[in-house]
Structures are given as structure tokens and as C-alpha cells.
Amino acid sequence: MTGTVPDLKEQAKKKAAVAAVDEHVKDGMILGVGSGSTIVYAVERLVERVEQEKLKVVCIPTSFQAHQLIVQNKLLLGSLDTTPILDCAIDGADEVDSDLTLIKGGGGCQTQEKIVASCARKLVIVADYTKDSKTLGEQYKKIPIEIIPLSHVPVSLKISDRFGGKTQLRMGKMKAGPVVSDNGNFIIDWFFPEGITDWKSVHEYIKLIPGVVETGLFVNMAEMAYFGLSDGSVKTVTK
Numbered sequence: 001m002t003g004t005v006p007d008l009k010e011q012a013k014k015k016a017a018v019a020a021v022d023e024h025v026k027d028g029m030i031l032g033v034g035s036g037s038t039i040v041y042a043v044e045r046l047v048e049r050v051e052q053e054k055l056k057v058v059c060i061p062t063s064f065q066a067h068q069l070i071v072q073n074k075l076l077l078g079s080l081d082t083t084p085i086l087d088c089a090i091d092g093a094d095e096v097d098s099d100l101t102l103i104k105g106g107g108g109c110q111t112q113e114k115i116v117a118s119c120a121r122k123l124v125i126v127a128d129y130t131k132d133s134k135t136l137g138e139q140y141k142k143i144p145i146e147i148i149p150l151s152h153v154p155v156s157l158k159i160s161d162r163f164g165g166k167t168q169l170r171m172g173k174m175k176a177g178p179v180v181s182d183n184g185n186f187i188i189d190w191f192f193p194e195g196i197t198d199w200k201s202v203h204e205y206i207k208l209i210p211g212v213v214e215t216g217l218f219v220n221m222a223e224m225a226y227f228g229l230s231d232g233s234v235k236t237v238t239k
């Protein structure tokens with residue numbers, strides 16, 4: 001059986017990504033391109049459709065990774081400077097609750113992802129079945145928070161004093177020292193305690209702590225989520 005579970009998960013990511021690109025991408029649109037492993041499948045499908053249907057789609061990246069995917073696949077690269085209003089953004093998530101509140105930033109990209117999503121008429125999430133939860137924390141136990149480097153100790157203290165739980169400065173795997181985001185900042189992972197329900201207030205409180213750049217909580221932003229399931233089907237949830 002070893003090896004079949006990861007394959008199922010990859011298939012589920014791909015199914016969700018293909019379904020979302022097929023339903024939401026239209027000729028002439030400005031599209032936000034998210035970050036992470038699921039979005040790679042969305043870009044693959046986008047490339048197929050652009051080639052087959054001769055679509056003109058301007059792509060706005062949400063990270064260095066997304067920028068590279070767009071450039072390497074010879075898609076049309078745009079920016080928020082020239083196109084600050086997007087028709088749609090397609091992105092992954094680390095966990096999605098039944099209200100479509102999201103945890104994002106497992107790859108440290110939540111700040112640019114949130115900026116791009118905030119400029120889009122709709123945010124569509126693509127994910128596999130392991131991300132589909134009733135409440136946040138069922139599967140993913142932490143909120144990634146991007147911070148200005150010198151603030152990591154006071155920000156961590158303020159979060160754990162107010163809400164409990166435990167914070168951890170994200171450390172590099174190949175790099176000595178902390179992970180540095182695409183914006184030159186650090187990431188704190190906050191392992192939150194059980195029982196939190198008002199994620200909007202949590203986000204607002206943390207966001208106002210000096211030094212915090214952005215949280216990985218996306219509240220009232222996603223309009224629709226596509227989850228690839230283990231049986232090969234796709235579940236959609238609409239706000």
C-alpha cells in the first residue's frame with residue numbers, strides 16, 4: 001500500500017485544479033496565479049488551454065514561484081501596476097473550513113497571495129481532500145504569520161499572551177537560520193489552541209501588532225473551493 005496515498009493526493013490536487021481552470025478561465029481575462037504544489041497543476045492546465053484555444057490570459061503572480069511558473073511556461077506576465085483589478089485568482093490553501101475561511105502560507109507566500117486575492121473579483125481555491133475541514137485546526141494546526149525580522153520576539157509574545165498556543169520562528173531546511181520570505185521578512189508559525197471560532201477577530205488583533213506584515217488567515221475572501229476527492233471526483237463548495 002505504501003506509495004498509493006501520495007499518488008491519490010496528487011491526483012486529487014490535479015482534478016481540483018483542472019476543474020477550476022476549466023470553469024473559471026475565460027479568454028481575455030486577468031488571472032491571479034497562486035502558489036504551492038496544487039497550483040502547478042492549474043498552470044499546466046492553463047498552458048494546455050491557452051495553446052489549444054488560443055486564449056489570451058494575463059497572469060498576475062502571487063510569489064516568486066508563481067512568477068517563475070508564468071515565465072517558464074511562456075504565459076503572459078502582468079503586474080498589479082498595470083492591471084490592479086483581476087477577474088479571478090486561483091490559489092491553493094493549507095486548510096479550508098465550511099465557511100471558506102482559509103489558512104494559507106505553508107509556503108510563506110500569504111502576503112502577496114492576499115494582496116492579489118484582494119484585487120480579484122473572485123478567489124477560487126483548489127485543494128485535495130486533506131484540506132477540507134469543518135473547522136480550522138482539524139488537520140492544519142498553525143497559522144503562518146509574516147513579520148518584520150526585528151519584531152519576532154515581541155510579536156510572538158503578544159500572540160501567545162493574548163490567545164495561548166505556541167509560536168515558532170520558521171527555520172530553513174537547507175539554509176542556516178530563519179526562512180526569509182519573498183519580501184525579505186521572517187515567518188512565525190503560531191500553533192493555536194483548540195476552541196477558537198472567531199477567526200476574523202483573531203486576524204484583526206494579530207494584524208494590528210506592530211511588526212506583523214500579514215497573517216495566513218483569509219476570512220471572507222474565497223468565493224468557491226474545489227476539492228479533489230480520493231475517489232477521483234471533485235467536490236465544490238460555494239460561499
Ligand SMILES: O=C[C@H](O)[C@H](O)[C@H](O)COP(=O)(O)O
Pocket residue numbers: 034035036037038039091092093094103104105106107108109110113
Ligand atoms: O504559502 C503557500 C500558499 O499559501 C499555498 O497556497 C498553500 O500552502 C497550499 O499549498 P499546496 O497546494 O502545496 O498544499
